[in-house]
Amino acid sequence: MTIRKVPMRTCVACQTTRPKRELVRVVRTAAGTLVLDRRGKVSGRGAYICPDPDCVHKALTGHRLERALEVQLTDELVAELQRIERGSV
Ligand SMILES: [Zn+2]
Secondary structure (H helix, E strand, O other): OOOOOOOEEEEOOOOOEEEHHHOEEEEEOOOOOEEEEOOOOOOOEEEEEOOOHHHHHHHHHOOHHHHHHOOOOOHHHHHHHHHHHOOOO
16 A cells, blocks of 8 residues: 555634645636635635634634635625535535
8 A cells, every 4th residue: 555645735714734625625716706616626726624614604704715815705605605604515
């Protein structure tokens, strides 16, 4: 067995470093729109957040995603994040 290096990313809310695939990625695309990227395939500037209600709440109330991505969150994205916050994903 070979040991593979797991890509690590930091959550914008709690600053915890976790394997990339355990985090939710929010991407600002080249067109300037924000999308929730669940598969890690969308190119663009990304910010990472734990799929955890506390972290989502913190990120939304503290405007941490906006700051990390330098863009306003869209209502659509906020709604998607709020679904995670409610634990229904
Ligand atoms: Zn977190």
